[in-house]
Amino acid sequence: MSVDLYAWAEELDSLHAHAWQRLVRGVHDRHAPARHPTLATVSPEGWPQARTVVLRAADRVNRTLQIHTNLYSPKIAHLTATPIAALHVWDSRQRLQIRLHADVEIGHGAAVASTWSAVPERSRVAYSRSQSPGQLMHTALAYEAQPDQAAFAVLRLHVRMMDLLHLGPNHRRAQFSRDLGWAGRWLAP
Amino acid sequence: MSVDLYAWAEELDSLHAHAWQRLVRGVHDRHAPARHPTLATVSPEGWPQARTVVLRAADRVNRTLQIHTNLYSPKIAHLTATPIAALHVWDSRQRLQIRLHADVEIGHGAAVASTWSAVPERSRVAYSRSQSPGQLMHTALAYEAQPDQAAFAVLRLHVRMMDLLHLGPNHRRAQFSRDLGWAGRWLAP
Numbered sequence: 416m417s418v419d420l421y422a423w424a425e426e427l428d429s430l431h432a433h434a435w436q437r438l439v440r441g442v443h444d445r446h447a448p449a450r451h452p453t454l455a456t457v458s459p460e461g462w463p464q465a466r467t468v469v470l471r472a473a474d475r476v477n478r479t480l481q482i483h484t485n486l487y488s489p490k491i492a493h494l495t496a497t498p499i500a501a502l503h504v505w506d507s508r509q510r511l512q513i514r515l516h517a518d519v520e521i522g523h524g525a526a527v528a529s530t531w532s533a534v535p536e537r538s539r540v541a542y543s544r545s546q547s548p549g550q551l552m553h554t555a556l557a558y559e560a561q562p563d564q565a566a567f568a569v570l571r572l573h574v575r576m577m578d579l580l581h582l583g584p585n586h587r588r589a590q591f592s593r594d595l596g597w598a599g600r601w602l603a604p
Numbered sequence: 605m606s607v608d609l610y611a612w613a614e615e616l617d618s619l620h621a622h623a624w625q626r627l628v629r630g631v632h633d634r635h636a637p638a639r640h641p642t643l644a645t646v647s648p649e650g651w652p653q654a655r656t657v658v659l660r661a662a663d664r665v666n667r668t669l670q671i672h673t674n675l676y677s678p679k680i681a682h683l684t685a686t687p688i689a690a691l692h693v694w695d696s697r698q699r700l701q702i703r704l705h706a707d708v709e710i711g712h713g714a715a716v717a718s719t720w721s722a723v724p725e726r727s728r729v730a731y732s733r734s735q736s737p738g739q740l741m742h743t744a745l746a747y748e749a750q751p752d753q754a755a756f757a758v759l760r761l762h763v764r765m766m767d768l769l770h771l772g773p774n775h776r777r778a779q780f781s782r783d784l785g786w787a788g789r790w791l792a793p
Contacts, residue, residue: 425744451694451696453642453644453654453692453694455642455644455652455653455654455690456652457646457650457651457652461646461686461688462646462688462690462705463644463645463646463652463653463654463688463689463690464644464652464690464703465642465644465652465654465690465691465692465703466692466701466703467692467694467701497650499650499651499652500652501644501651501652501653501654502654503642503654503655503656505640505642505656507640512655512656514653514654514655516651546792547792548777548791548792548793549777549791549792550791550792551789551790551791552790552791552792553790554790555614555774555776555778555790556774556776557790558792558793585744585745587744587745588737588738589744600740601740601741601742601743601744601746602737602738602739602740602741603735603736603737603738603739603741603747604737604747
């Protein structure tokens with residue numbers, strides 16, 4: 416495998432830029448690994464919680480990401496109590512692990528009406544109030560999904576820190592943080 | 605897509621059994637999705653932490669999983685303070701999300717000597733004491749990797765709860781927990 420293929424991993428700036436490119440790619444390409452990151456939160460009982468989400472927006476300039484969710488899902492309860500999250504992507508083709516920490520802002524109602532209006536009809540069934548995700552049921556299919564704008568929430572992640580690990584011919588790891596003005600630092604992999 | 609393909613998702617017992625099969629498959633097949641789960645922990649500062657790990661063992665009878673790690677990695681510090689973790693797999697071919705909660709036991713030294721002896725020579729460089737993972741460096745490749753058995757640790761996950769979500773022709777979600785003798789319950793997806 417050519418080392419040149421991974422030239423972007425050799426410098427802090429290009430590594431950082433490449434990670435954002437991969438996130439943006441996830442928004443636009445449903446087959447890209449960053450399309451389905453894992454979002455980790457902490458429950459009020461102190462348990463780490465991890466689940467697959469769909470990446471809906473990635474803004475490199477403002478360093479924000481967006482995820483849509485059901486307002487009545489447990490992750491909203493977790494994030495209301497502890498409004499921080501980790502996002503994780505393993506991009507196997509690039510041999511790149513993207514980990515980031517973010518403050519999470521929950522938007523719903525009128526504030527996200529324009530986002531809701533762009534959600535395709537077939538996707539709206541995920542936003543239903545009649546049966547909250549995670550609620551006990553007597554049988555497997557005893558749920559109804561009535562699209563309801565009131566159940567639609569947008570998580571806006573304000574990135575604080577990004578930790579990038581490239582497992583190339585040489586392993587490289589770097590961290591970029593808001594506190595340091597996004598200057599990167601190499602870490603032992 | 606044939607519904608029969610996902611017949612295992614229709615009953616609680618077969619869904620549960622299938623999830624364990626997929627985990628076991630991850631141990632033996634390096635291309636299976638469960639080979640590289642995401643392990644989520646909580647840092648002493650309260651941040652959720654998520655990273656890719658390699659699944660090394662899955663024992664369905666004892667409901668334990670094993671992961672190897674560097675004893676000087678931050679996740680050991682996190683797990684020493686808060687010995688619980690979540691493990692996450694998105695098995696895209698099966699359209700199955702496996703989430704589980706576990707108590708984590710850290711083994712090292714003489715207690716894991718037999719496991720260490722089975723670690724291939726080429727894999728041992730990950731277990732080095734000279735440079736701890738996550739340590740700051742002045743340049744990208746300023747680390748040495750000297751295999752060191754003293755840096756080798758085995759995480760044994762004792763599964764408490766498993767939450768399975770199948771996104772098939774009909775979405776189904778079920779939860780299985782030790783507290784309920786592993787009897788499954790359907791949840792709203």
